[in-house]
Amino acid sequence: MPTIEVIRGDITTQTVDAIVNAASPQVRGGGGVDGAIHRAAGPGLLQECIERFPEGLAVGGAGWTTAHDLPASWVIHAVGPVYGRGSREQLVDAYANSLRRADELGAETVAFPLISAGIYGWPRDDAIHAGFDGIAASGTRVREVRFVTPHEEMARAIESALWRVTPLRILQGARVLHERGFEQVRILPGMSPSGMYWRLELSVGSGDILGYTTGTGSRVAGLDVTAATTPEAVADHLLTLSPGLAPAADPGYAQWYRELMSLVEERAALPIAFADYFDASAGWEIGWGSGVRVPAPPE
Incomplete structure (x- = not known):
C-alpha cells in the first residue's frame, strides 16, 4: 500500500514520477490545475494530447503523456465528473484508473490534485474521501501518493480526513x-x-x-x-x-x-x-x- 502525504504547494513543481492532471473530457487543456499544468509543461503537452487522445477520454478514465518541461516523467490525465451531472463512482474511478496507468508506467511516486473539487463543484469532504476510496480500490503498486494543493484550508481538510x-x-x-x-x-x-x-x-x-x-x-x-x-x-x-x-x-x-x-x-x-x-x-x-x-x- 502507498503512503499518503499532503503537500501545500504547486503541483507543477513536484519532483515525482507522475503528476495527475484534472483534465476535461476533451483533454485539450483549460482552466485551474489543467491550465497550470499545460502552461508549465509547454506547448508540446497539448500536441501530444491531441495525438494520443483524438477522441478525448471518458469521465472516470485516465491516460498518460510524457511531462515535457515539468520535473516529473509523466502526466496522467484523469477526467473527473461535474457535480450534479456525474456519479461518485466516476470520481473514485478517476483516481483508481490514474494509479493503474501509473502501475503500467512503473511509477513509484504520484502527485494528485483534488479532482473535481474546483470548478467542477464536487463537495470538498466527499471529494477527499472519494480520492481515498479510489486509492484503496486501485490495488496499486505505487509507493507514495501526494495530495498537492496551494490552499492551506484544503491541506488541513485533507490531513483531518486522513486522521479520520x-x-x-x-x-x-x-x-x-x-x-x-x-x-x-x-x-x-x-x-x-x-x-x-x-x-x-x-x-x-x-x-x-x-x-x-x-x-x-x-x-x-x-x-x-x-x-x-x-x-x-x-x-x-x-x-x-x-x-x-x-x-x-x-x-x-x-x-x-x-x-x-x-x-x-x-x-x-x-x-x-x-x-x-x-x-x-x-x-x-x-x-x-x-x-x-x-x-x-x-x-
Missing part, C-alpha cells in the same frame, strides 16, 4: 461483515475522558473482537489501516481476530447500521455513543459536538 479514515475503515469493515452474514457484530463508539481520542469497541454479545482508539494512529491490532486499505481487507482482519465467529442473523441491527453508516459517510464524521457529560438518552451523535442525533441501536 482509519476509524472509518473499521466501521466500513464491520458493515462488510454484516454483508457476509455476521450481523451480530456490534459497535460501541465514544470519546475518551480527555476528549482527545475517539474510541471503538467491536463485540459479539459479551465477547470483544476489537478495542481501538485514535491515540494509536493507523495501527489496528497489528494491521496498518490507512486510506489505501479496503473495507474488505479490514473485515478479513477482524475475522482473524475472532476465528471462532460464525455467521448469525440480526436483520434489525444490520439495517440500523446501514442507515447509520450512510449518515457517517455523508457527513464524513464519526459516531458517538458515550462521553463524559454526554446524554445518550437522546440517541447517538454523528460528529462530536455536531448536535446531529440518530436513534440508539435496537436491543
Whole structure:
C-alpha cells in the first residue's frame, strides 16, 4: 500500500514520477490545475494530447503523456465528473484508473490534485474521501501518493480526513461483515475522558473482537489501516481476530447500521455513543459536538 502525504504547494513543481492532471473530457487543456499544468509543461503537452487522445477520454478514465518541461516523467490525465451531472463512482474511478496507468508506467511516486473539487463543484469532504476510496480500490503498486494543493484550508481538510479514515475503515469493515452474514457484530463508539481520542469497541454479545482508539494512529491490532486499505481487507482482519465467529442473523441491527453508516459517510464524521457529560438518552451523535442525533441501536 502507498503512503499518503499532503503537500501545500504547486503541483507543477513536484519532483515525482507522475503528476495527475484534472483534465476535461476533451483533454485539450483549460482552466485551474489543467491550465497550470499545460502552461508549465509547454506547448508540446497539448500536441501530444491531441495525438494520443483524438477522441478525448471518458469521465472516470485516465491516460498518460510524457511531462515535457515539468520535473516529473509523466502526466496522467484523469477526467473527473461535474457535480450534479456525474456519479461518485466516476470520481473514485478517476483516481483508481490514474494509479493503474501509473502501475503500467512503473511509477513509484504520484502527485494528485483534488479532482473535481474546483470548478467542477464536487463537495470538498466527499471529494477527499472519494480520492481515498479510489486509492484503496486501485490495488496499486505505487509507493507514495501526494495530495498537492496551494490552499492551506484544503491541506488541513485533507490531513483531518486522513486522521479520520482509519476509524472509518473499521466501521466500513464491520458493515462488510454484516454483508457476509455476521450481523451480530456490534459497535460501541465514544470519546475518551480527555476528549482527545475517539474510541471503538467491536463485540459479539459479551465477547470483544476489537478495542481501538485514535491515540494509536493507523495501527489496528497489528494491521496498518490507512486510506489505501479496503473495507474488505479490514473485515478479513477482524475475522482473524475472532476465528471462532460464525455467521448469525440480526436483520434489525444490520439495517440500523446501514442507515447509520450512510449518515457517517455523508457527513464524513464519526459516531458517538458515550462521553463524559454526554446524554445518550437522546440517541447517538454523528460528529462530536455536531448536535446531529440518530436513534440508539435496537436491543
